Amino acid sequence: MKISRKVLDRRIGIVERYQEYLPVTSKTPVVSLNEGNTPLILSEALPEFLKLRLKIYYKFEGLNPTGSFKDRGMTLAVSKAMEEGGRAIMCASTGNTSASAAAYASRCGLKCFVIVPEGQIAKGKLLQAFRYGSKVISIRGNFDDALKLGQAITQKYPIKLVNSVNPFRIEGQKTASFEIIDELGDAPEYHAIPVGNAGNITAYWKGYKEYQQAGKSEILPRMLGFQAAGAAPIVEGKPVANPKTIATAIKIGNPASWQGAVNARDESGGLIEAVTDEEISWAYRFIAEKDGVFAEPASAAAVAGVVKLAKRNYFQENTRIVVTLTGSGLKDPDYALSFDDKMECVDPDVDHIVELIGVK
Numbered sequence: 001m002k003i004s005r006k007v008l009d010r011r012i013g014i015v016e017r018y019q020e021y022l023p024v025t026s027k028t029p030v031v032s033l034n035e036g037n038t039p040l041i042l043s044e045a046l047p048e049f050l051k052l053r054l055k056i057y058y059k060f061e062g063l064n065p066t067g068s069f070k071d072r073g074m075t076l077a078v079s080k081a082m083e084e085g086g087r088a089i090m091c092a093s094t095g096n097t098s099a100s101a102a103a104y105a106s107r108c109g110l111k112c113f114v115i116v117p118e119g120q121i122a123k124g125k126l127l128q129a130f131r132y133g134s135k136v137i138s139i140r141g142n143f144d145d146a147l148k149l150g151q152a153i154t155q156k157y158p159i160k161l162v163n164s165v166n167p168f169r170i171e172g173q174k175t176a177s178f179e180i181i182d183e184l185g186d187a188p189e190y191h192a193i194p195v196g197n198a199g200n201i202t203a204y205w206k207g208y209k210e211y212q213q214a215g216k217s218e219i220l221p222r223m224l225g226f227q228a229a230g231a232a233p234i235v236e237g238k239p240v241a242n243p244k245t246i247a248t249a250i251k252i253g254n255p256a257s258w259q260g261a262v263n264a265r266d267e268s269g270g271l272i273e274a275v276t277d278e279e280i281s282w283a284y285r286f287i288a289e290k291d292g293v294f295a296e297p298a299s300a301a302a303v304a305g306v307v308k309l310a311k312r313n314y315f316q317e318n319t320r321i322v323v324t325l326t327g328s329g330l331k332d333p334d335y336a337l338s339f340d341d342k343m344e345c346v347d348p349d350v351d352h353i354v355e356l357i358g359v360k
């Protein structure tokens, strides 16, 4: 049987698949977990709810090997660390970067140190960092403090920093835009994305521009970035000293790629706005309960943003909007279970259960 190129592509990660667009050579040792190739899922429920003819696609990055988009950047950052003879990596994280760094380090035998703000990491992410065998350092401070520490330590000691200030992270993450264009045949009119440290919006915009220059797409999307209202430094135009939001992944007050996000917004004719925790929470539940897609709260910020813009008639009808769902809902079990009343435990009795579920 002849295996088509498309099928073969599914068996390799983003570094091999998009090598001609990435800073790699035949000598780069590729450290991969077959990341990327995530589905673009057409929303049925959102356009119906909004009563608008829109094509809204979820780019569901929660289906990457460690459950978030970070794997695209990490495969390249870790491959390059290996190529350069590195022995150890480090990152500051709100959780997903640490999970991903830990996994890729484990795959190639690098040591991995992760610095996290104490008590602010979703349980699923923290347990990944431990189980993949990294050394977890919990600090009294927030993500911004953790990143400063990571930078100070890796400047002084032979450890590679794999936060998105590492340019290979951005290079790897830009491949999500390539996949979208490969699947849709062109870029969408709009791309919505949550913004925390602002690496991902920077990466997507770079990817869209490069693929267009390579003749793969005609148009460029307007980039729509969304921050949580209590952690919205770019929207407010100044750092936030004590960021607050239920979306812990984007609880960041001074994003490292601030300028990259502003460039993406301005060059694309897009916007960066804030959404409240209530709006995030609503969107988080809506897409799981009505569209069958379970993403984490930070991802839902982008959905909340699209809903908000749609309600003020921002979008022209019949346009395509891609929304990046950055991480899996399974990452944050505590938040996921916080809505429901205590589950009632009953006797295994048919009549009683039938009464309970209300069927006649």
Ligand code: F0G
Pocket (backbone or CB within 6 Å): 068, 070, 092, 093, 094, 095, 096, 097, 098, 164, 194, 195, 196, 197, 198, 199, 200, 201, 249, 250, 296, 298, 299, 326, 327
């Ligand atoms: N969504 C999720 C699920 C994230 O984990 C992050 C960032 C973002 C969105 C925002 O992406 O930082 O590129 O603007 N998480 C980082 C971490 C900060 O440490 O895992 P960004």
